[in-house]
Amino acid sequence: MTDPEPDSSRWRGSDWARHRIHHPDFAVPPALAAYPSHGHIDLLPQARGRGIGRRAMAFLEQFLAASGSTGIHLEVMPQNDDALRFYKAIGFDVVQVPKRCVYVAKRLARAPAIAG
Secondary structure, three states, X not given: OOOOOOOHHHOOOOXXXXXXXXXXXXXXXXXXXXXXXXXXXOOOHHHOXXXXXXXXXXXXXHHHHHOOOOEEEEEEOOOOHHHHHHHHHOOOEEEEOOOOOEEEEXXXXXXXXXXO
């Protein structure tokens, strides 16, 4: 996976995610301490609106809760109104708005441990 060019105004699609992979920021903002798990989904346009994202997030939330996580957070680009509406619809709240992204987060209910 190549590192996109440094000029973020020219990024398209998931370039921001590739940039973060090549330039990780391991600092966790204090406001996210209650949401220790980090998630990310990225569906192609033809897969959107079919319930796939909702099912994927439900699976991830159940898995994390069963593994003992108390919450999950995700980063969303501020101009991604569709994603922000989606996360709000499935119970996420905006927690913190740094310069480059919006954090959405959700507390997870305790769930039975996963057998395995």
